[in-house]
Amino acid sequence: xxxxxxxxxSVSDEEWQQRVDLAACYRxxxxxxxxxxxxxxxxxxxxxxxxxFLINAYxxxxxxxxxxxxxxxxxxxxxxxxxxxxxxxAGFVIHSAVHAARHDAGCVLHTHTxxxxxxxxxxxxxxxxxQTSLFPYATLAYHDYEGxxxxxxxxxxxxxxxxxxxxxxxxxxxxxTTGATIADAFLxxxxxxxACQIQVMAQSxxxxxxxxxxxxxxxxxxxxxxxxxxxxxxxxWPGLMRKLDRADTSFxx
Numbered sequence: 699x700x701x702x703x704x705x706x707x708s709v710s711d712e713e714w715q716q717r718v719d720l721a722a723c724y725r726x727x728x729x730x731x732x733x734x735x736x737x738x739x740x741x742x743x744x745x746x747x748x749x750x751f752l753i754n755a756y757x758x759x760x761x762x763x764x765x766x767x768x769x770x771x772x773x774x775x776x777x778x779x780x781x782x783x784x785x786x787x788a789g790f791v792i793h794s795a796v797h798a799a800r801h802d803a804g805c806v807l808h809t810h811t812x813x814x815x816x817x818x819x820x821x822x823x824x825x826x827x828x829q830t831s832l833f834p835y836a837t838l839a840y841h842d843y844e845g846x847x848x849x850x851x852x853x854x855x856x857x858x859x860x861x862x863x864x865x866x867x868x869x870x871x872x873x874x875t876t877g878a879t880i881a882d883a884f885l886x887x888x889x890x891x892x893a894c895q896i897q898v899m900a901q902s903x904x905x906x907x908x909x910x911x912x913x914x915x916x917x918x919x920x921x922x923x924x925x926x927x928x929x930x931x932x933x934x935w936p937g938l939m940r941k942l943d944r945a946d947t948s949f950x951x
Contacts, residue, residue: 705766708779712745717765719880719935720752720805721949722942724763726884727809729945732891733760734810738872739789742805742880743797749773751797753790755783764951773798788846795853796860796876803876805883813894814873823867824893826910827900831893832918834865834875834886843870865890881931884938 706714720742727733727740736757744750752768754760770779775790793806817824826835841859844852860866864886866874873890877883900907923930942949 705779709770710746713770714765716742716745716880717752717768718950720768721763721765722939723805723807723880723884724754724760725942725946725949726938727807728760729942730888730891732809732811732887735759737786737789738808738810739786739793740805740807740880740883741790741793741797743803744770748778749797750778751793753785753793755781756786756789757784764949766951791850791853792856792874795856796874798853799857800860800876802878804878805880806874806876807883807887808868808872808874809887809891810872811891811894813898814867814891815871816898817894818867818872819870824890825897825907826915827907828893828896829910830889830896832910832915833922834890834893836915836918836922837864837886838867839863839865840867840869843868877931879931881935883931885931885934 705717709717720740723740732738736754736759739753741751741753744752750770750772752770754763755767755769758767767783769777769781769783769785771785771790772778773794775785775787775794777785789808792808796803796806823840824831824835824838826832839860841856844855856866860876864876866876868874873887873894875883875886875890877886
């Protein structure tokens with residue numbers, strides 16, 4: 699409890715809310731079974747003029763993450779607020795690259811799910827074979843595998859491959875989404891992951907797959923805005939927070 703008081707008293711109300719939302723995102727990832735022990739990450743930009751970011755404490759399981767345990771770092775991965783916790787340097791290489799190049803990326807979310815990795819290893823990548831697949835497909839890019847992300851030299855290639863898209867398939871590795879908000883990045887990952895699960899299931903039947911026609915794909919982003927009433931992830935986020943609060947409110951500590 700002492701850690702919570704120290705951190706809460708050391709940050710702005712805006713940063714504390716961002717911490718609560720990011721801790722919630724980690725808990726939701728665990729709830730959906732997308733976590734990989736301690737080996738993937740979600741990062742979020744701290745509100746304000748500084749290039750500061752929040753990321754998980756390396757070694758904590760996702761269902762243990764709290765608002766106070768998140769570590770605040772700069773673009774070099776150096777702590778800018780005292781914390782007893784380390785961070786994973788390999789994890790922040792990818793995230794810092796995206797945050798530095800995309801100031802619109804308030805959140806960067808990365809997973810290693812079975813379905814996501816399976817589709818990332820397929821030459822055709824994500825296929826437009828379901829309504830769900832169309833949302834990530836319309837803003838999708840690919841980045842070839844270069845080994846464990848420890849090398850800063852990979853950053854410009856990753857950023858160039860992502861471009862202005864918000865979904866990135868890391869070949870032989872996993873999935874990545876970005877969003878202006880944590881809620882937006884989470885919602886896009888929900889759709890991306892579900893699309894990969896549907897694809898693997900559809901392929902397992904051995905039947906020919908029907909692709910959605912290109913004109914429909916081209917208009918999907920405008921339709922998505924209609925469906926979410928222009929709110930994006932904020933349409934579903936309050937409900938997700940209520941669900942978490944019913945299960946366990948400790949993410950708010």
